[in-house]
Amino acid sequence: MKNKQAADIFREFLKNGKNRITPERFEVLEAALEFEGHFSADELYIMMKNGKSRVSRATVYKTLELLASCDLISLRNFGDNMKRYESSFKKQNHDHLICMDCGRIVEFINPILSKLETEICKELDFEPSSYSFNLFTRCKNKKNCKYYNEK
Amino acid sequence: MKNKQAADIFREFLKNGKNRITPERFEVLEAALEFEGHFSADELYIMMKNGKSRVSRATVYKTLELLASCDLISLRNFGDNMKRYESSFKKQNHDHLICMDCGRIVEFINPILSKLETEICKELDFEPSSYSFNLFTRCKNKKNCKYYNEK
DNA sequence: ATTGCTGCAAAACGTTTGCACCTAT
DNA sequence: ATAGGTGCAAACGTTTTGCAGCAAT
Numbered sequence: 604m605k606n607k608q609a610a611d612i613f614r615e616f617l618k619n620g621k622n623r624i625t626p627e628r629f630e631v632l633e634a635a636l637e638f639e640g641h642f643s644a645d646e647l648y649i650m651m652k653n654g655k656s657r658v659s660r661a662t663v664y665k666t667l668e669l670l671a672s673c674d675l676i677s678l679r680n681f682g683d684n685m686k687r688y689e690s691s692f693k694k695q696n697h698d699h700l701i702c703m704d705c706g707r708i709v710e711f712i713n714p715i716l717s718k719l720e721t722e723i724c725k726e727l728d729f730e731p732s733s734y735s736f737n738l739f740t741r742c743k744n745k746k747n748c749k750y751y752n753e754k
Numbered sequence: 755m756k757n758k759q760a761a762d763i764f765r766e767f768l769k770n771g772k773n774r775i776t777p778e779r780f781e782v783l784e785a786a787l788e789f790e791g792h793f794s795a796d797e798l799y800i801m802m803k804n805g806k807s808r809v810s811r812a813t814v815y816k817t818l819e820l821l822a823s824c825d826l827i828s829l830r831n832f833g834d835n836m837k838r839y840e841s842s843f844k845k846q847n848h849d850h851l852i853c854m855d856c857g858r859i860v861e862f863i864n865p866i867l868s869k870l871e872t873e874i875c876k877e878l879d880f881e882p883s884s885y886s887f888n889l890f891t892r893c894k895n896k897k898n899c900k901y902y903n904e905k
Numbered sequence: 906a907t908t909g910c911t912g913c914a915a916a917a918c919g920t921t922t923g924c925a926c927c928t929a930t
Numbered sequence: 931a932t933a934g935g936t937g938c939a940a941a942c943g944t945t946t947t948g949c950a951g952c953a954a955t
Contacts, residue, residue, distance in 0.1 A: 623909060623954050645944065659912040664945065682886075684835040684919070685944065700878055709878055713870065720889055727851055727860055729891035735833075736887045738871055740880035774929050774934060796919065810937040815920065835944070836919065 604629065606636050609675055609692045616673035627658050631666035635676050641687045641708065680735065681708065700738040705750035707742070755780065757787050760826055760843045767824035778809050782817035786827050792838045792859065831886060832859065851889040856901035858893070 604610050613632050617624050634651050635642075642650075648663040667688055670676045677691040681701050698716060700709040716736050724731040742748045755761050764783050768775050785802050786793075793801075799814040818839055821827045828842040832852050849867060851860040867887050875882040893899045 621909090625910065625954075627911070643944080657912085661913080661946080662911060665910090678833070680831050680833055682829075682831055684837065686835060700874065700880060702880060703883060709880075711874055711878065713874065715866065715870065716887075719864065719866065719887075723851065723862055723864065723889060724891055727862065728894060729851060729853060729860075729889075730894050731889065731891055732854060733890045734888060735890075736867075736870075737885060738874060738880070738882065739884045739886075740875055740882055743879060743881050772934090776929075776935065778936070794919080808937090812921080812938080813936060816935085 605633060606692065609636055613670065613673060613675060617669070622669065627662050628666050628669070630656055630658050631663055632670060632675065635667065635670060635688065636690045636692055638690065641679060641681075641689045643685050643687055647688075677733075681737065682739065698736040698738075700740055702740050702742045702750070704741045704745065705748050707750045756784060757843065760787055763843075764821070764824060764826060768820070773820065778813050779817050779820070781807060781809050782814055783821060783826065786818065786821060786839065787841045787843055789841065792830060792832075792840045794836050794838055798839075828884075832888060833890065849887040849889075851891055853891050853893045853901070855892050855896065856899050858901045 609632060610629060613629070614624055616622075617628070630651070631647070634647055634654075634656070638647060638650070644664045644667050645660070647667070648658075648660050651658055651663065667676065671678045671688065675690070675692050676688045679687040679689060679699070681687060681699065695712060696717070697710045697712045700711060701707075702709075713736075716734065720731050720734045742751060745751045760783060761780060764780070765775055767773075768779070781802070782798070785798055785805075785807070789798060789801070795815045795818050796811070798818070799809075799811050802809055802814065818827065822829045822839065826841070826843050827839045830838040830840060830850070832838060832850065846863060847868070848861045848863045851862060852858075853860075864887075867885065871882050871885045893902060896902050
């Protein structure tokens with residue numbers, strides 16, 4: 604177990620919710636934290652299969668939901684109809700710029716957004732939980748964009 | 755045809771893109787503009803079917819894409835894996851607060867967001883196209899929330 | 906002993922596609 | 931005449947579900 608601290612958080616979360624502590628769940632946790640960048644549930648499942656894991660697709664899907672509930676990973680939506688996740692353990696909260704031509708996803712941090720979240724929720728009288736701010740763009744120079752050109 | 759002005763915009767857009775002008779496309783336009791609030795492609799299709807329209811599901815899906823391209827409607831993503839649309843004809847650009855408990859969607863307008871869009875895109879050197887800012891929340895008083903309680 | 910979890914396959918869901926026919930140009 | 935659109939049903943990709951057996955409590 605490489606991320607003992609994350610595992611402790613997950614174990615505590617499972618206990619409090621009267622969920623069982625199973626080796627499969629910790630396998631998924633570890634794979635999710637190791638994954639570089641954004642991944643879909645199926646991508647993670649395939650990666651784990653290739654790594655000779657015997658965890659099932661259903662378990663991967665369900666465990667990712669649990670991990671998102673306890674904020675060890677974040678759920679993202681980039682406009683395709685697909686849930687994506689990324690590790691949020693020991694990582695600063697950030698937002699995403701998506702290029703609709705080349706598919707690149709650039710992360711950025713802007714401190715105003717979480718202030719806006721607090722402010723607007725207060726005004727409308729809702730309890731904030733999370734927010735998403737996505738910028739959909741097109742890269743300027745297709746000729747110089749290696750991501751666009753390699754497609 | 756109730757929305758002559760929108761129809762003109764659509765007709766012009768179709769011509770410029772060498773798309774044909776068909777009665778089916780204008781039927782979808784009209785239904786989309788009449789729909790109150792947010793709708794999925796399938797919801798619109800079902801509604802049209804119930805209204806005795808003979809337009810096919812495929813045509814609805816494709817026409818909604820065209821309508822979004824010429825900004826007569828806006829494409830939204832509220833975190834479920836489903837494309838949602840809403841009329842944006844003669845309507846101010848706005849963002850959404852989603853209550854994850856009762857399902858309510860509240861619209862709000864905040865002028866800072868489009869400034870942020872411009873600013874961040876400039877800094878990262880991308881051409882802005884659109885953005886989405888969603889606040890995921892929980893309503894504060896379940897007891898007094900009629901949306902929560904009617905479920 | 907009792908739930909709850911797992912793996913598997915099947916089903917569900919929204920969406921896209923292939924194709925023969927039709928229609929706007 | 932011809933390119934493009936339509937309707938239908940089948941295919942698609944992601945996610946969820948039902949269920950029998952298994953394992954954590």
